[in-house]
Amino acid sequence: MTDPLVEIRNLTVRYGESVALDDVSLSVAGGEIVTIVGPNGSGKSTLIRAILGGVTPARGGVHKAPGLRIGYVPQRLVLDPTLPMTVRRFLSLPRRVSAAAAREALDSAGVPGLGGRQMAALSGGQFQRVLLARALLERPDLLILDEATAGLDQPGSAAFYRRIEEVRAETGCAVLMVSHDLHVVMSASDRVVCLNGHVCCEGAPEVVAETPDYRALFGEGTRGTMALYRHHHDHSHGDGHAHGHDHEHSHDHSHDPEHRQPAAAEGTQNSDPGR
Amino acid sequence: MILDDFMTRAALAGIGTALAAAPLGCFVVWRRMAYFGDATAHAAILGVALSLAFQLPVFAGALVVALVMATVVSLMSGRGYAMDTLLGVMAHSALAFGLVAVSFLDSVRIDVMAYLFGDILAVSRGDLAVIWGGAVLVLGLVGWRWSALLTATLNPDLARAAGLDPRREELVLTLSLAVVVAVAIKVVGVLLITAMLIVPAATVRPFARTPEAMGLGAAALAMATSYGGLRLSYAFDTPTGPTIVCVAAICFALSASLAGLMRRQRG
Numbered sequence: 001m002t003d004p005l006v007e008i009r010n011l012t013v014r015y016g017e018s019v020a021l022d023d024v025s026l027s028v029a030g031g032e033i034v035t036i037v038g039p040n041g042s043g044k045s046t047l048i049r050a051i052l053g054g055v056t057p058a059r060g061g062v063h064k065a066p067g068l069r070i071g072y073v074p075q076r077l078v079l080d081p082t083l084p085m086t087v088r089r090f091l092s093l094p095r096r097v098s099a100a101a102a103r104e105a106l107d108s109a110g111v112p113g114l115g116g117r118q119m120a121a122l123s124g125g126q127f128q129r130v131l132l133a134r135a136l137l138e139r140p141d142l143l144i145l146d147e148a149t150a151g152l153d154q155p156g157s158a159a160f161y162r163r164i165e166e167v168r169a170e171t172g173c174a175v176l177m178v179s180h181d182l183h184v185v186m187s188a189s190d191r192v193v194c195l196n197g198h199v200c201c202e203g204a205p206e207v208v209a210e211t212p213d214y215r216a217l218f219g220e221g222t223r224g225t226m227a228l229y230r231h232h233h234d235h236s237h238g239d240g241h242a243h244g245h246d247h248e249h250s251h252d253h254s255h256d257p258e259h260r261q262p263a264a265a266e267g268t269q270n271s272d273p274g275r
Numbered sequence: 276m277i278l279d280d281f282m283t284r285a286a287l288a289g290i291g292t293a294l295a296a297a298p299l300g301c302f303v304v305w306r307r308m309a310y311f312g313d314a315t316a317h318a319a320i321l322g323v324a325l326s327l328a329f330q331l332p333v334f335a336g337a338l339v340v341a342l343v344m345a346t347v348v349s350l351m352s353g354r355g356y357a358m359d360t361l362l363g364v365m366a367h368s369a370l371a372f373g374l375v376a377v378s379f380l381d382s383v384r385i386d387v388m389a390y391l392f393g394d395i396l397a398v399s400r401g402d403l404a405v406i407w408g409g410a411v412l413v414l415g416l417v418g419w420r421w422s423a424l425l426t427a428t429l430n431p432d433l434a435r436a437a438g439l440d441p442r443r444e445e446l447v448l449t450l451s452l453a454v455v456v457a458v459a460i461k462v463v464g465v466l467l468i469t470a471m472l473i474v475p476a477a478t479v480r481p482f483a484r485t486p487e488a489m490g491l492g493a494a495a496l497a498m499a500t501s502y503g504g505l506r507l508s509y510a511f512d513t514p515t516g517p518t519i520v521c522v523a524a525i526c527f528a529l530s531a532s533l534a535g536l537m538r539r540q541r542g
Contacts, residue, residue: 052435072436077429082476083305084483094426094437118484138437146432 004029005068005142005174006051010060013046020046022198023060028142033168033175035205037182038195039217044178045075047195048146051176071140071173073131075147079119087122088115091134101137108170109133110163124151128160136167143167145177161188182218278403281396282509288398288406289501289519292462292471295410296455297497298417298490300472302448304480305428309473310359311348314366316456316468318344320373323390323460327380333390334405334457341453344369349449370465393464393516395505402461409458413451420447425486462501463516474523475500481534500526 004027013021021043028034038044049055051062052072079085091102106112111129114122122130128148135143145164149157165188168175177189192208194200200213208214278284303312319337326336348365356364377387389397398406417424424444427434431441459468475497476489483489504519511518 049432052432054432054435070436072433074430074432077433079429080305080307082480083428084480084485084489086485089485089487092422093429094422094434094439096422135436144436 003065005065006176007063008047008051008060009063011047011050011057011062012059013043013050013055014058019197021050024195024199025060026193026199026202028174028176030141030174031168031172033165033188033190034177034193035189035191036176036178036193036195037214037218038200042196044195045146048144048176048178051144065141068142069138069140071135071138071143073128073135073143073145073148075150077127077131081120085119086115087117087119087130090119090130091115091137093134095138097137102133105133105137106130108136108167110159125156125160128152129163132160132163132167136171139171140173143173143175145175145179147178149179164188278400281398282505284398284400284403285395285505285515286502287403288395288462289505290498291403291406291410292455292459293475293497293501294494295413295451296459296468296471297475297493299413299448299451299455300474300476300497301486301490301493302417302424302428303452303469303472304476305486306448308448308452309469310362310366311345312452312456312469312472314348314362314369315341315345315452316459316465317366317373318369319456319460319468320390320465321369321376322373322457323465324373324376324380327377333460334409337460338453338457341456342450345449345453349445389464390460391464391466392514393460393462393467395462395515395519398461406458406461409454413454416447416451420444421487421490424448463519467516467520470520470523471497474520474527478523478527478530481530481537496526497523 007027009025011021011024012019024043024047026034026047036044036047046055050057051064052070053062087106088099088102091097091105097105102115103112106114109129109132111126111133114126114130119127119130128151131148143164149160152160164175164177167173187205189205191203192205193202194208194211194214194217196217200217201208201211203211278287303309319341322337322340323333325331325340326333329336344365348362351361351365374387377390386394423434423439424447426437426439427441427444434441434444455472456465456468459471463471475493479489479492479496483492500523501519504522505515507513507522508515508518
């Protein structure tokens, strides 16, 4: 493996008296998809902000590869209603991009032809994909997603993460993401890091899901849903299925129930079917 | 020479101030800094008092105190008080201290009203040079950092990911704001500076599709209202600074009603 793109060494971050991150070490190599999971207040967003350079560490530090280009998709972008902003203009922030590049980025993020729309008029899913398009225009070596699907329903976020995997395959960029959608995200990851102020456990998704630390944090239930999604995921990508690479939203809506049904019938421990 | 005419000088002073204030005012609106502008402007009266006491140029004193005020507010934010409370305290105490300080200056007989509400008809050639120098500086700064400022305004982390330093961009805004306050004292006075910043921007908002359109539109409208206000104040013998703000406010009311009508028609 090549040198890591980002290497975090013994990072400790304090907010006043409280310790947000305690002696966290973590690295991301080129082309890798790493997911950070953890309960609320576990320091996930602080870790992301530390990588971006927005917090001052009490100890340790973040080393980035020289010239590293980062594409960042924030958890939520609140557009003040007084700020007019077309999608096309947004894509050119902070660096101007050509009309052709903007069109291509929107196509590649799965939202073609939105350039003339106002950002405020977009749906939640479209908005997140436009954020993704902007991040891709930076031609990132590392794509950072902070709860990028927080406002989306499950089919929407599943489709979003499938898109991320394709982007990785097309561009070879590494991906570091934080998410609550454990099952969806973990199945798309090469490596999962379970964070709760410190790194509880780290490894391949299957391995992490079996560790006592992970189960203590997220309970047994998520294992079942994860297995379910693993199944869904392998199925839609593994067999050259006619619709396998159709990434319209409608596809997800129409196909999810079909895949969910047999999986449940096979007796996968689906303890939380409503999620 | 053309600058011999006080009306010409007044018109140029108003247009220069409008040109600098309006695009910056867009950021004041987008970042919800109206009260911050108020605090900075009110503090400037203290600067006026100090410069008169030490016989320094009023512009320099106002600029320095406005900068100090802006910095103190930035440093104190997030220390236990809500931002609007903090700014309210700072804005009005700065004004009160400034007025008290001015009253000590019995050696110089000054007309406080001129600094509170402006005295655009008394603008000298030197004042004009300062106003246009300041306007060019602010336009240059804001124009140069425009995209970076916009990115940092949207989301500081987004700016950091793109290799920008949002704190530096904030500093650009703070500095520009202090300069605008200092040059606008003569034109509209410390009490009405915030109006020069935000009213044109807010008026243009419903008709703008991009940030640039809003900035340019606000600048054009601000120049027009400055000139219109000046002519009206001459015709009706009303105080000029407040008249300019009245014209801008009427434009805002028209724009808001029109925007409401357009929304109803579409809906």
